[in-house]
Amino acid sequence: MRPLDQITEEEARRVEGLILDLDDTILDHGYLEEEAFGALHRVARSGLLSLIATGRPAGWGEVLARQWPVAGVVTENGAVAFQRIGAGVERFERVSPGERQQRRHLLECRVEALQERFPELRLADDNGLRRSDITLDVGEREQVPAGLVREVVALAKSWGLRVTVSSIHLHLSLDGDDKASGVLWFLRERLGVDPTRALGRWAFVGDSLNDAPCFGAFSLTFGVANVSRYVSQLSRPPRYVAKGERGAGFAEIVGMLLARRGS
Ligand SMILES: [Mg+2]
Structure with a gap:
């Protein structure tokens, strides 16, 4: 730089x-x-x-x-x-509306399973406004340790989810x-x-x-x-x-x- x-x-x-x-x-x-x-x-x-x-x-x-x-x-x-x-x-x-609906359903099932494995995870408070992803709060209102974020990322990826991490959020999606x-x-x-x-x-x-x-x-x-x-x-x-x-x-x-x- x-x-x-x-x-x-x-x-x-x-x-x-x-x-x-x-x-x-x-x-x-x-x-x-x-x-x-x-x-x-x-x-x-x-x-x-x-x-x-x-x-x-x-x-x-x-x-x-x-x-x-x-x-x-x-x-x-x-x-x-x-x-x-x-x-x-x-x-x-x-993504077409039909495909969006199918992906949404599958995504919700996977995130539910992820939350069962990591009950300390909290959803970000802007999920009601989202279409393609479900987002966990890792640094906005919650402070999730980096090690735990890495564990969640690894498991979500192994389940075929696309994972994107920002300074505040961990996004889970089936979009490419x-x-x-x-x-x-x-x-x-x-x-x-x-x-x-x-x-x-x-x-x-x-x-x-x-x-x-x-x-x-x-x-x-x-x-x-x-x-x-x-x-x-x-x-x-x-x-x-x-x-x-x-x-x-x-x-x-x-x-x-x-x-x-x-x-
Ligand atoms: Mg940024």
């Missing part, structure tokens, strides 16, 4: 859009500070597009797509996306998507951006392990300072890192990127 101020004008000028993680990247422990929201508006005013890519539920995506200055919101780690169209918001997912595949699908289908072009021209900003697919896939990537907690577990760390943590780090990245672009 290089210090943020080493980014060159050429790299900054190649950027056509930003893909942004939400928790502990834009949000500070779940809270949206003025500085971070101001940075989102600065991005929009500069003419760059931005997308939110989060593990948060579909229900959040519908609200954010309606209210925030972004071109779309990809939720549930790539599975369900939202786009503002005219005065409304539309939902996009690759991750943040990178979900974002590339949305960019192609909804914004007409060729995936190869997206990988070279869209930059990613994140902080955690569920961002690993995006840190690995996109050529220009940024971490807020708190990414240092997970760097040893990322096969490819972000290219540049901010001095500030969370929302302040995000605003610092936006400031540097726009300054280098001369906008």
Whole structure:
């Protein structure tokens, strides 16, 4: 990881859009500070597009797509996306309604069995807004020891579940998507951006392990300072890192990127 101020004008000028993680990247422990929201508006005013890519539920995506200055919101780690169209918001997912129902039933059975094995596990409080996954709270209201998280991950994977861990949540799903595949699908289908072009021209900003697919896939990537907690577990760390943590780090990245672009 290089210090943020080493980014060159050429790299900054190649950027056509930003893909942004939400928790502990834009949000500070779940809270949206003025500085971070101001940075989102600065991005929009500069003419760059931005997308939110989060593990948060579909229900959040519908609200954010309606209210925030972004071109779309990809939720549930790539599975369900939202786009503002005219005065409304539309939902996009690759799974048909019938298939979604079948997967839901199977997923509920597996998670029930997992909770029987680990009765101390608690569901995250945003499950009512989710479509594709069931999510356990490992660091939001509950503090689950890392060793126990590893045990749960190993068992869930052995049962054929896709497991994604963020700084706060452990997501269990039967969908194959991750943040990178979900974002590339949305960019192609909804914004007409060729995936190869997206990988070279869209930059990613994140902080955690569920961002690993995006840190690995996109050529220009940024971490807020708190990414240092997970760097040893990322096969490819972000290219540049901010001095500030969370929302302040995000605003610092936006400031540097726009300054280098001369906008
Ligand atoms: Mg995050």
